[in-house]
Each structure stands twice: as structure tokens, then as C-alpha cells.
Amino acid sequence: MRWTSEQRAFAIEAYFSNNHSYVAVQRAFRTHFGIKPRGPVPDRKSIVLWVGNFRTTRSVVKKSSGRQRTVTTPEKVKAVRQSIFRSPTRSTRKHAVALDISNRSMRRILHEHLHFYPYKMVVVQEFSPRDFQNRIMACETLLETLPPDALVFFSDEAYFHLSGYVNMQNMPYWSGNNPRELHERPLHSDKVTVWCALPRVGVIGPYFFEEDSHAVTVNSQQYVGMIKNFFEAALEEMHLGNVWFQQDGATAHIARAWGYLKAEVFKHRPTNLLPLKNVIWQEVAQIPVHMLERAEGNFRKRLHQCIENSGHHLQDILFKTI
Structure with missing residues (x-):
């Protein structure tokens, strides 16, 4: 209920005139403003708040909450730019406190005036000086020995958990009160271990590493058995010519394909391992x-x-532009 300054002033005056009785204030309020028996009147909490504000400010005007909206000026834009340049990893909240402006104004200046946006740091493996030359030599060797028409097989394995994964950012729960909703998941979810080889002509696989219908961690014996009994047999059926086979150590080559595959598989929401394997196929x-x-x-x-980058990280790959 929104009360006018006149109504708040009357309630405060009635409070002091009726020996601090909240019931007497409500009765006088109802009579003075002609409010029906079941009509709304200020509750005890509102009267306490008005009286407290009056004792502090000597005013019946509603006390403003929060920081007033500040006017964006060229001086403030300049101050924000300088502050960001000095400490680019500092939070916007701390910048706003240091500059004595609201966090909302800080963000408005960053987006609308400076066209700055938050970017995430990329974590990569640290290289030693010797690594750069080794990377260059490996790339040169591959380019010299890999014929243009050679069929390259990129391979790796991945785990598909039956429970999939939960992105909490995409699971809002709209309610007037916190429902304290829990999403329970098993500590060790059922899973399958899947291997695929991906050449440009199609996919060989999937191959499931398992014993007695249960997924297993891949060891050397199981891996060699898969190569001899599954992969080589598939190659013979395809009647391919010049073939190059990459195994492990270069997951970046097919990471996107695995990510794509997992996203498509979990759209089906399989409930046990057999449907999960069928969906993967x-x-x-x-x-x-x-x-x-x-x-x-x-x-x-x-x-x-x-080679052109002297063996260093490929930043145009790590920091993709949209």
C-alpha cells in the first residue's frame, strides 16, 4: 500500500497524541480519512518506520533507499577507463567502490561508453624453450611426409555418463520463496566408454570398452585388442589406400566432434545403458x-x-572471435 505524505504525517501526529498507541492511531486514521471498516490502514510496522524516520530526519517524506542514479559525465567515463587500465582483472564492484559510483553506473559506462566486455582467461600448458623447437620439427616432419591425398584417422575415447550433466545456469526455479530444491545424482553414475576414429570419409565406431556389459577403464591390452579385432577389420572392409592413424595425445583434433556428439546424445535423455548405447550408435x-x-x-x-608462430600457442585458435 502506498501512503501519501499527508497520511504519514497524520499517523505520526496521532501516535504522539495518543500515548504511542498503534491501535489508537489506526482508529483515528480510519475516522479522519473516511476509510470503511474493512478498508486498509497502516499496520504497526509502517507506523514504527514512519516514526523512526521522523525522529531521525524530522521529515515525513519517504526515505529513499539505495544510491541515487548518478549522471554519466565525461569525467566519470575517463576515471573508469583509467581505473580499468590500471587493474583490468579487478571486479567491477571494487572499481565502483573506489570511484564512489554505483555498480550499475559502472557497468553502464563499461558497456555503453567504453564498449568493454568481460573475457575469460584461457589456461594452457606451460612450454619450455625446448618445446618450441620440438613442436616446429614435429609439424615440419608431418607436412613433409603426409601426402595431400592421405586419409588421416583421428581417434580417442570418451565417457558417456547415464546421468548426463546438469547446467545449473539453465535450471531456474521461479517461486515466491526458496523451494530448497535439490537435484540428486548418484556418486558413481553408470557410464559407457566409447572409442571412435574420425577420418574425412566417415566414422569408424563406436566401439565400447566393456567386460560383462560393464564399462572398463582402457588399458594397453584392451586397446591393442580393439585395434586388431575391430579397427583393422573395419579398414579392410573399407578398402582404403594411404592411411595415417593418430592415437591419443592430440584430443584437440576431435574435441569438438565429441562435444557435438554428447550434446546430441543427451537430447534423447536415455534412462539406462542400453538406450544410451543405441543413441550413441x-x-x-x-x-x-x-x-x-x-x-x-x-x-x-x-x-x-x-611453424609460423615459432612453436608457440595458437592464440587465434584459443581466443576465437565471433
């Missing part, structure tokens, strides 16, 4: 060929980029 068969062609093309392109 289904989605692997539907991986677009253009995605595989692009993966191999990017591999050759990045070999050249690594």
Missing part, C-alpha cells in the same frame, strides 16, 4: 561429413600456423 552415424572434412583441413592448417 544412432548419433555417430549422423555426424555430418563436412564436420570431419573440416577437422582434417584444420589439422593441416594448424601445422603451418604452428
Whole structure:
């Protein structure tokens, strides 16, 4: 209920005139303003607040809450720019406190006036000076020995957990009160261990590493058995010519394909392992060929980029522009 300054002033006066009785204030308020028996009158909490504000400010005007909206001036924009340049990793809240402006004004200046946006730091493996030369030599060797028409197989394994994953940012719960909603998940979710090889002509796989229908951690014996009994047999059926096979140590080549595959698989929300495996078979068969062609093309392109960059990290790959 919104009360006018006149109504607040009357309630305060009635409070002091009726020996600090809140019931007497409400009765006088109802009579003075002609309010019906069941009509709204100020409650005890409101009267306490008005009286407290009056004792502090000697005013019946509603006390403003929070910081007043500040006017953006060229001087403030300049101050924000200088503050950000001095400490670019400092939080906007701390910048706002240091500059004595509201956090809202701080963000408005950053976005609307300076066109600054928050960027996340990328964590990469630290290289030693010797690593740079080794990377260059490896790239040069591959480019010299890898024929243009060679069929390159990128391979790796990944885990598909039956529970999938939960993105809490995409799970809001709208309510007047906190429902204290819990999302329970098993400590050790059922999973399958999947291996695939991805050349530009199509996918070999999936192959499931398991014993007695249960997923297992891949060891050397199981891996060699898969190569001999599954992968080599698939190659013979395909009647391929010049083949190059990459195994492990270069997951970046197919990380995007795995991410794409997991996103597609969990759209089906499988409830046990058999449907999960069936969905993986289904989605692997539907991986677009253009995605595989692009993966191999990017591999050759990045070999050249690594050499041109003296073996250092490829920042245009790590920091992609939209």
C-alpha cells in the first residue's frame, strides 16, 4: 500500500497524541480519512518506520533507499577507463567502490561508453624453450611426409555418463520463496566408454570398452585388442589406400566432434545403458561429413600456423572471435 505524505504525517501526529498507541492511531486514521471498516490502514510496522524516520530526519517524506542514479559525465567515463587500465582483472564492484559510483553506473559506462566486455582467461600448458623447437620439427616432419591425398584417422575415447550433466545456469526455479530444491545424482553414475576414429570419409565406431556389459577403464591390452579385432577389420572392409592413424595425445583434433556428439546424445535423455548405447550408435552415424572434412583441413592448417608462430600457442585458435 502506498501512503501519501499527508497520511504519514497524520499517523505520526496521532501516535504522539495518543500515548504511542498503534491501535489508537489506526482508529483515528480510519475516522479522519473516511476509510470503511474493512478498508486498509497502516499496520504497526509502517507506523514504527514512519516514526523512526521522523525522529531521525524530522521529515515525513519517504526515505529513499539505495544510491541515487548518478549522471554519466565525461569525467566519470575517463576515471573508469583509467581505473580499468590500471587493474583490468579487478571486479567491477571494487572499481565502483573506489570511484564512489554505483555498480550499475559502472557497468553502464563499461558497456555503453567504453564498449568493454568481460573475457575469460584461457589456461594452457606451460612450454619450455625446448618445446618450441620440438613442436616446429614435429609439424615440419608431418607436412613433409603426409601426402595431400592421405586419409588421416583421428581417434580417442570418451565417457558417456547415464546421468548426463546438469547446467545449473539453465535450471531456474521461479517461486515466491526458496523451494530448497535439490537435484540428486548418484556418486558413481553408470557410464559407457566409447572409442571412435574420425577420418574425412566417415566414422569408424563406436566401439565400447566393456567386460560383462560393464564399462572398463582402457588399458594397453584392451586397446591393442580393439585395434586388431575391430579397427583393422573395419579398414579392410573399407578398402582404403594411404592411411595415417593418430592415437591419443592430440584430443584437440576431435574435441569438438565429441562435444557435438554428447550434446546430441543427451537430447534423447536415455534412462539406462542400453538406450544410451543405441543413441550413441544412432548419433555417430549422423555426424555430418563436412564436420570431419573440416577437422582434417584444420589439422593441416594448424601445422603451418604452428611453424609460423615459432612453436608457440595458437592464440587465434584459443581466443576465437565471433
